[in-house]
Amino acid sequence: MIYNKKSKIMTIKVREIELKNNLIGVQLDIHRNGTRKKKMLDIRYYKNPKTPLEREINKERKEAVKKIVATIELDEVYSDNLLDRGYQTEKDFFEYCDEFITRKAPHCEMRTYKSMVFKLKVFTKKKKLACCEIDEEFLILFKDYLNNNLNGSTPFNYFKKLKRIIKEATSAKYFKANPISNLRNSKGVSAEKDVLTLEETLLLSSTDCPNLNVKRAFLFCCLTGLRFCDVKALNWSNITNEGVLNITQIKTKEKVVMPLHSNAIMILGNKQFDKSLIFNLPTHTSCLKTLKKWTENAKISKHITWHCARHTFATSLVYEDVGINTVSALLGHKDLRQTQVYVRTAELSKTNAINKLPNILMN
Numbered sequence: 001m002i003y004n005k006k007s008k009i010m011t012i013k014v015r016e017i018e019l020k021n022n023l024i025g026v027q028l029d030i031h032r033n034g035t036r037k038k039k040m041l042d043i044r045y046y047k048n049p050k051t052p053l054e055r056e057i058n059k060e061r062k063e064a065v066k067k068i069v070a071t072i073e074l075d076e077v078y079s080d081n082l083l084d085r086g087y088q089t090e091k092d093f094f095e096y097c098d099e100f101i102t103r104k105a106p107h108c109e110m111r112t113y114k115s116m117v118f119k120l121k122v123f124t125k126k127k128k129l130a131c132c133e134i135d136e137e138f139l140i141l142f143k144d145y146l147n148n149n150l151n152g153s154t155p156f157n158y159f160k161k162l163k164r165i166i167k168e169a170t171s172a173k174y175f176k177a178n179p180i181s182n183l184r185n186s187k188g189v190s191a192e193k194d195v196l197t198l199e200e201t202l203l204l205s206s207t208d209c210p211n212l213n214v215k216r217a218f219l220f221c222c223l224t225g226l227r228f229c230d231v232k233a234l235n236w237s238n239i240t241n242e243g244v245l246n247i248t249q250i251k252t253k254e255k256v257v258m259p260l261h262s263n264a265i266m267i268l269g270n271k272q273f274d275k276s277l278i279f280n281l282p283t284h285t286s287c288l289k290t291l292k293k294w295t296e297n298a299k300i301s302k303h304i305t306w307h308c309a310r311h312t313f314a315t316s317l318v319y320e321d322v323g324i325n326t327v328s329a330l331l332g333h334k335d336l337r338q339t340q341v342y343v344r345t346a347e348l349s350k351t352n353a354i355n356k357l358p359n360i361l362m363n
Contacts, residue, residue: 012069022047026065030072041068089132091174094121096131100165108229108251109161111284116158119146131174134166139180159185194302196222196312207298214290216267217279221309223264225331227251228306232281237274254332 010032017025017040024047028039045061046054097117105113120129123145142162146155163180170178196204201222209215217231226234229250238247243260260268268278281287287306295304302308310331317327 012072014065014069018047019044028069028072041065087173087176089130089174089176091131091169093129093131093134093169093174094127096169096172096174097165100168104168106251108227112157113161113165116161119150119158120162131169134175135179136182139183143183143185156185194304194308194311195315196300196302196304196308198316200298200300200302201312203298203300204294207294209290209294209297211282211287211290213279213281214287215294217281217287218291218306218309220264220267220279221306222312223261223267224258225310225313227310228284228287231279232277232284234278235275236272236278239268239271239278241271249332252332252334254334256330256332258330 010030013029013031015027015029017027019025023044026041026043028041030037030039043061043064045058049055049058094117097113097120101110101113101117120142121127123142139162143155143159146158150158163183163185166175166180167178169175201219204215205219220226221228221231224231224245226247227249230247233250234247238245239260240246243265244257245260245264246255246257248255272278282290284306291304291306295302314327314331317330318324
């Protein structure tokens with residue numbers, strides 16, 4: 001039997017195995033998509049039938065083998081739902097991920113989705129991954145891989161994105177049943193955030209930056225806690241005449257209203273047309289390269305990303321004993337647990353500051 005649809009090929013070969021006592025055993029060699037599976041049947045018949053009864057037994061048992069092969073063929077057709085159910089379990093999952101990201105991923109989350117897919121490709125060491133290869137055991141192994149190789153909340157966020165894609169792929173009939181639905185995605189403890197101290201922020205402010213707009217925007221984020229996607233899209237209609245920032249965050253759709261610090265107003269400069277961008281920024285990747293060069297010029301050894309400006313803003317407020325509810329509102333968090341990480345970081349900063357006091361006691 002040969003079944004061929006697109007790249008899908010299945011063959012079943014019946015092999016006769018000689019046994020003792022003039023008997024023949026039956027082995028099925030099942031080849032599917034380049035893999036071979038052997039199945040020994042519990043059927044015996046005579047190599048050289050000598051009596052009418054033995055010949056009748058041979059006839060019945062050989063007919064039974066044909067029926068078994070036919071059943072496997074039929075199961076194969078139904079298992080891939082090629083009759084009327086429309087499933088396409090051989091669909092390349094990586095290809096579907098690209099389609100999903102293009103069609104449905106929010107713009108501000110595209111990098112996270114793409115990073116997750118990249119990690120999945122590293123994990124599988126494959127250029128193509130059929131949906132039928134993804135089962136619960138596969139997903140548990142991938143989840144363990146993420147937890148062992150990534151820090152903080154990144155494994156949680158990546159697996160959350162994977163769950164979303166698989167849910168959509170299941171609805172599109174690339175999976176017969178959602179293989180990830182029973183797996184819990186527990187959020188680990190976030191790693192301590194890299195933040196800038198007041199001295200380091202002042203140092204950056206007084207250090208030349210290869211791109212003035214990048215410098216202005218980053219310092220503005222240190223004073224407002226804006227994410228990169230929000231500051232890049234910031235226009236003059238988001239700033240009232242009274243110096244109040246009024247935006248709806250792109251990522252969370254949460255509204256943030258805050259009076260701006262005098263330094264933030266100085267960074268903005270003179271107001272222009274309402275719809276014109278305040279900071280003419282290049283791509284996120286280009287901004288990170290500029291930020292890296294700028295921090296190197298300032299002799300700051302920390303790994304500073306754009307998001308560190310948001311961490312710096314939040315931690316500075318907590319350090320100055322601003323209430324967590326206020327900090328949460330200024331950041332546009334939906335849950336106080338998101339803000340709690342900055343409390344931890346601020347407490348650590350206070351401990352480190354105390355530990356730097358000189359020894360004033362005589363031994």
